[in-house]
Amino acid sequence: MSVRKCLWCLKEEGEVTFKKKAHIIPKSLKGKLLSENECDICNEFFGTQYPNDKDKKPAIDSVFKEALNVSRYRLLQSKFSDDVIEKREGKFKSYYFSFHKEKGLKLRRTLKLKKNFQRKLCTQFKRGLYKVFLETYHKETNKGFDLRFNFMREYVRYEHIYYTNPPVLYFQNKGRSTPPFPEDYVINPQIMFWNGEGDDFQKSGFSAFSLLGHTFAIPVNEMYDINYSIYLNNIEEPLRILYKSLKNIEYFADIDLTLSFLNDKKPPQKRPIIYT
Numbered sequence: 001m002s003v004r005k006c007l008w009c010l011k012e013e014g015e016v017t018f019k020k021k022a023h024i025i026p027k028s029l030k031g032k033l034l035s036e037n038e039c040d041i042c043n044e045f046f047g048t049q050y051p052n053d054k055d056k057k058p059a060i061d062s063v064f065k066e067a068l069n070v071s072r073y074r075l076l077q078s079k080f081s082d083d084v085i086e087k088r089e090g091k092f093k094s095y096y097f098s099f100h101k102e103k104g105l106k107l108r109r110t111l112k113l114k115k116n117f118q119r120k121l122c123t124q125f126k127r128g129l130y131k132v133f134l135e136t137y138h139k140e141t142n143k144g145f146d147l148r149f150n151f152m153r154e155y156v157r158y159e160h161i162y163y164t165n166p167p168v169l170y171f172q173n174k175g176r177s178t179p180p181f182p183e184d185y186v187i188n189p190q191i192m193f194w195n196g197e198g199d200d201f202q203k204s205g206f207s208a209f210s211l212l213g214h215t216f217a218i219p220v221n222e223m224y225d226i227n228y229s230i231y232l233n234n235i236e237e238p239l240r241i242l243y244k245s246l247k248n249i250e251y252f253a254d255i256d257l258t259l260s261f262l263n264d265k266k267p268p269q270k271r272p273i274i275y276t
Contacts, residue, residue, distance in 0.1 A: 006039035007135060007144050008157040016041055024135045025189050026065045029072065032188045035135040037144070042157060046131065057120045060156075064128030066096045067121075068189070070257045071212040075186045078262050096121070118251045123159070125252065126168045129216060131156045133209065136191050151222035166224055169206070170254060171215040171243035173261045181213050194236055206231040208239060213259045215243065 004013040022038035025031025038046075047061045073092050076085050098106050130152050138144025155164045185192060194208040194215070205227025208217040219227060232246070247254055 005037060005145070006042055007035070007037040007138055008042040008153055009039060010145075010153070011039060020044075024132055024139070025191075026061045028061075029065045029069055030188050031190070033136070033139065033190055035139065037138060038135065045157070057124050060124050060128045060131065062095075063121050063124035064132075066094055067125050067252070067255070067257055068212050068214075069094065070097060071214065071259055072186060072189065074259045074262055075181055075213050079183060079186065118253065121252045122249060122254070123165075125255075126166075126249070127156045127159060129168055129211075130166070130218060132191060132211070133207065133218060137193075137207075148221045166219055166222075167228075167248045169217040169246045170249045171208075171217070171239060172245045172247055173256065174242065174244045181210070186212065194239065204231040204234045208236065213262075214255065215239065217246070 004018050005011070006016060006018075009016070016039035018036075018039055020040045020043050021027075022035045022043045023031045024033040024035050046059065048059050069092075073085070073089075076089070134144050134149055134152050134156070151164065151166060154161075155166055182192075189212050191209045191211045194210070205219055205221055205223060206217045207220050208215060210216075217231065221227070249255055
């Protein structure tokens with residue numbers, strides 16, 4: 001039996017423990033997939049604010065859940081009636097946002113007063129995306145320990161030390177065109193790779209994936225400044241059809257968390273939510 005090794009700190013069983021269940025997408029977001037290669041120390045790190053972080057950024061898992069819980073709720077609304085959602089999910093609650101169908105999404109007043117808080121939230125959200133990408137990719141391919149991903153480890157686990165800032169590219173929707181979001185991927189979220197399960201993304205240096213109505217692209221090696229223009233010229237044809245442009249996100253507001261393309265959709269028929 002092989003010795004378990006943490007995907008993030010690279011320590012092996014014996015140096016660290018693996019007793020806790022490590023959800024790839026937070027359990028609070030109804031994620032079910034587990035990572036077998038996230039040690040208890042790193043698992044705790046992702047779920048708490050790091051005490052030596054001078055910028056006082058909130059926990060990665062907390063920001064990730066808060067942001068995409070809005071999108072998940074909107075997708076559920078597009079598929080199920082409000083009373084069905086409330087019965088199975090409860091009322092929508094958020095620490096960071098107030099959300100109304102008519103008024104949209106707003107950062108809570110007390111948080112608006114915090115200097116650069118939107119940037120801090122965006123940084124933690126980006127780190128969460130890289131975390132979900134690498135853990136999902138490793139679960140499917142067993143290649144997450146490749147040295148080319150060391151820059152991801154430095155950013156996700158040790159950003160407070162290295163202060164790196166790799167990009168996250170966000171595909172902006174063409175209005176009424178609808179990206180794919182299968183029902184199963186809404187009820188129990190997981191990412192869908194546009195590149196397939198192989199290493200096709202190595203041709204361009206970026207990998208595109210969808211999650212809860214959003215599509216992102218992130219670099220898969222540290223040469224992202226060079227590979228950016230290559231990727232723009234080699235974007236997959238379905239992505240060119242569905243999306244109008246790419247944006248390198250820097251603020252939380254750069255992401256359409258409320259999925260505005262759903263605004264013109266017809267109201268859903270009342271039916272039950274089936275959990276698996």
